[in-house]
């Protein structure tokens with residue numbers, strides 16, 4: 001079975017990849033874009049670019065309507081209570097930095113921030129640096145044997161001094177869903193704020209932030225088949241109201257004189273300067289595209305690819321999967337082979353995978369590994385992509401061992 005993807009033809013990059021004999025297996029780093037997203041970008045510019053929220057002319061109104069329309073689409077996608085709960089950012093990294101600055105004033109020396117041992121640097125360094133700035137304690141929740149955040153340990157470590165919990169929904173290295181509900185309940189019981197890094201989780205199915213009950217949820221458009229340069233910070237209205245402004249400039253201000261200013265509330269108060277207008281419109285188009293697909297067919301295709309990926313990898317002697325991934329994202333190491341050599345040889349054979357520490361250096365160190373190779377698939381991936389990868393892996397290992 002070649003597991004063809006009915007969505008592949010919607011993504012023009014695959015014509016280029018076929019022509020250049022590339023097999024793209026690095027979707028967790030960034031995803032390809034469907035034609036409808038490219039069309040949305042082109043329409044925005046060919047229809048006449050204009051800035052948003054400022055101009056009273058027709059092109060400006062058109063741009064503002066499309067930009068604010070995209071915000072509404074994101075709110076609906078996440079089941080937020082209102083578009084006012086959606087702040088556009090450059091991506092997950094910017095969203096998390098915004099939070100670490102915007103919430104800084106709430107912390108007192110000795111307060112604790114809980115993160116986990118598997119966090120991407122984007123959800124580690126902003127909190128680590130905040131802790132260093134303010135004399136806070138960064139508590140690192142350990143993982144259990146399966147590689148998930150250990151709920152029992154978390155229950156012992158999240159306590160009355162915990163002011164904030166920041167955890168990933170899905171690990172970018174282990175491909176496993178984290179026990180979010182339990183973790184969020186622990187944070188809530190202590191009156192701590194909660195931040196969910198949805199950069200990887202948002203890609204697999206739809207998530208309801210209201211049902212989840214987190215204070216904040218961040219993601220990046222580029223991993224969700226949308227353009228780069230656009231991301232989302234969802235914040236529950238009462239949680240957004242706690243944020244202090246962090247970047248200052250045009251359109252985020254209600255009133256300014258030479259010596260003082262009064263700022264707008266969210267979302268515009270946190271979108272200083274000209275936003276990534278076309279990219280936001282592109283994100284709206286990506287959500288329209290995804291929302292228009294049969295979600296059961298999408299999930300079934302991913303599940304079939306996931307099984308094929310795992311069963312194929314397991315056939316290689318000396319290959320060790322890092323954990324048991326839940327999604328079509330798997331990291332592995334091969335005994336006696338350096339991950340960089342392997343990815344180099346795969347790259348030479350036209351196989352695009354990611355190798356190294358995956359921006360999760362402390363996690364890789366705790367696993368005692370210098371790095372790992374990661375394969376990650378998207379809705380456009382096919383069984384034939386995997387067959388080419390397995391053949392190339394076989395060849396690379398023959399050369400290296």
Ligand code: PMP
Pocket residue numbers: 028029090091092093094120122123168170171172197199200220359
């Ligand atoms: N968190 C996780 C779990 C990620 O995988 C990534 C992207 N690799 C990020 C945060 C950061 O996303 P971005 O680089 O788009 O800001």
